[in-house]
Amino acid sequence: MPTSRRRLLTGTLAAAFLAGCGEEGAGTSAAPGKLRIGYQRFGGLSLSKARGDAPGAEWSLFESGPALTEALKAGAIDIGQVGEAPPIFAAAGKIDFKIIGTSEPVPQGEAVLVKSAKGFKSFADLKGKTVALNKGSNVNWLLVKLLEQSGLAIDDINVKYLKPAEGRPAFDNDQVDAWIIWDPYFALAEQPGVQILADATNLANNREYILAAPDAVTGKADLISEFLGRYRATTDWGIANADERAKILAPELKIDEPTTKRALARSAKPLAPVTADVGAELQTIADGFTKLGLIPVEVDMKARIDEQFNEAFL
Template sequence: MSHPVRTVADRPRALFRAPRGRRPFLVGLLAVALVTTGATSGCGQESADADAGKLRVGYQRFGGLSLVKARGEAPDADWSLFESGPALTEALKAGAIDIGQVGEAPPIFAAAGKIKFRIIGTSEPVPQGEAVLVKESKGFRTFADLKGRTVALNKGSNVNWLLVRLLEAHRMTLADINVKYLKPAEARPAFDNDQVDAWIIWDPYFALAEQPGVKILADATGLASNREYILVSPEALEQKPDQIRTFLETYRSTTDWGIANPQERTSILAPELKIDESTTARALARSAKPLAPVGPEIGAELQSIADGFTELKLIPGTVDMVSLVDDQFSGVFR
């Protein structure tokens, strides 16, 4: 059986990405960009007496690792639940976990914050797994219609990247909208009660909010890859390489099983996610993707985003993302 889930405090940051050579209108994002690691909230506490020989795994409830945990496929792992990717990278920094799974923005800001890690795996793109939601009654037809309106999103998550890409696509700047940074648990009631005009959110919160009268204004298709990334600490790479390889093999086989058996996957994950099976099935159908190896193209993809952050002075100095990509386990994912 898996160990009880713990939480570690979240330190969210504003993550605004823009590829190399963005047009000058994106400079309007600078006013809110240089946000350092902030106050923590709702993450797993470090277990002082944890068995040092165990592989300590950080996961997010809807990430691909949830299925591994829910099926009990890694009984010797020590599991910690995190609300977001930035929270998980803070745990890597603190030495509280060995390996974990995040979205595509947290690794860049973690690297800028001098957190030590390597990127050893990824997923196929998941652009339909995040979206801008609005009420049909408000009559919005495109993202441009949100000019002057209030948009809610979680600070320091993948949806910050989607926001920047949407602004660029519609030749807008951050000054054209009123951004309200809210965690999902805060944003949902604000959206339901019309305290915000739009909510940029990811699955499964996305699927949970798809109620009658709610419209998908845009998703990340053509704008953001929205991949998952597997990060590992350098110490774990040195001290636990065999455990890491075994765990990744389990992760890969379990993910493949879930994709091949969607009904069984839904039945197993719905209780873990604490949501009904129909909502779970809808979210998984668009957001659960196969794992993929890392290589030069993945490093280049992350580097282009990091370079854009640097050019807009959203991170201090240059970050070398290519050097953080480690393909020694890529054979597991092929």
Template sequence: MRRTLVIAAVLTLAAAAALSGCGNDDDQAAAGGGTLRIGYQRFGGLSLVKARNDAPGVTWSLFESGPALTEAIKAGAIDIGQTGEAPPIFAAAAKTPFRIAAVSQPSPQSEAVLVKKARGFKTFADLKGRTIALNKGSNVHWLLVRLLAANHLTLSDVNVKYLKPAEGRPAFDNDQIDAWIIWDPYFALAERPDVQILADATGVADNREYILVAKDAADAKTEQIKSFLTTYEKTTAWGIANPDERAKVLAPELKIDEPTTKRALARAAQPVAPLTDEIGTELQAIADGFTELKLIPVKVDAHELIDARFAGAVQ
């Protein structure tokens, strides 16, 4: 219980610090010119860039989840941010002005449905009529949609409770919910002998990492962003080639012990992928799925979100 409360407090304080840190520097507020402002989460390629100080001169803001990060883009507080596959769709539906500048290879094993072994659930279908917690608008939101469809269920067949990671962990630990759908590193932190991985995204969702760029910044800081993306790709490749060193560098940054960091990175960290039209097609399927379920209020044209100017910055 004490470990749970400490983790929850750290996550909450980190999120609060990120939000309070965004937008209070008037000299940085304009998208044109000046320092690149990067929004990152407690995992992913951008965390490694920060931990290694591979992009000196940029400013960093920490966010607990993708939806919180896209809100900062909408507010004009950051230029670049890293999210999963669902936040770009929710952000586009909310009229957030951004473009997609880079994407990773899929990492379906780094998000999962967690349950307590004592509950006796054998398959995802066993969760019919049960309470499932997740962060609204995050990558795990799409995983829920896909798992429901794969098991011939609908949203009306389960009780969905929207909880941020810092809220979801104590609710899960204290048996206030039946299942928690979560991504790494929160996923890895929750793993213990009494916890069962009921399902992950293998075969149902790609779970890529997306690099989003505020539209004004994409226009005014094009070359700076291209240079940063090149660094991001090189750092990501270094981490994949050097997993032990990567874990040692990232563990202090993430405030997570090294074995947990290494376990999570082994399934989550993926190389950068080409930014092609196929990515737009993949995102369009996600957007259409959310539209059909009335989880977003408008239809989104995902292909318009891909910014071809940055396709050559990474290979």
């Protein structure tokens, strides 16, 4: 990668570390006995919130993982849920956190969308085209793997970094040729004339990760453990009761019920404990980002794994 291009990518991706704070809540202080939870609109925590799994908790909504990790840095939340790339970018940004839980792989939950009329048959056909994605989010790793699979370099495409709310109109209005996005934005964009060019199957696991502030891990361990047990039970209930889950979440997500159900069918997976293997998986992604110059420093993701809450996921 040319030095100038690498500096540009590093600078723009580093901006993800400075993404804004949450859309609601996200205060900078809370009572010692109150759990402060950061969530994204579609993450598994949305169902937990809707079902009242944490009475008295303070919930803060974030548009994306990078914004949530910035709230961790600011001391605004105790725990939160993100995809696989935000923890790596956060670690490179010197944000202190522990990884205390994960999910089973969700490869079908993120995809490359294109307009059918443009005639693209594979990701390789996007050489010289404009591809939009959210910087610092899980789709960053999918982009890396798609480039690798297609024999392309980052310079072979024009990467345009857009937040989900910006990406959808740009895609709809043909300002970009492809959009790499995750559910529920993925499901919402599945309109007539839109084609799924590829998803993350056999490329990226696209797990969800539960992050926690170090002081919460030590000072609110009982609260976290109790909540994680409820969260796991609610997730299992939702998978076993898909219709009821969609009815509860559709109004919470402000999405129609059929779209909610379609997105959840491919993106809602059981929670899982963190292990050394999970740490090694994240380390591989981090090393890939470092090699490409997408993060400015090497990071040790294995050291972020904290297994003390694993019993809650069993």
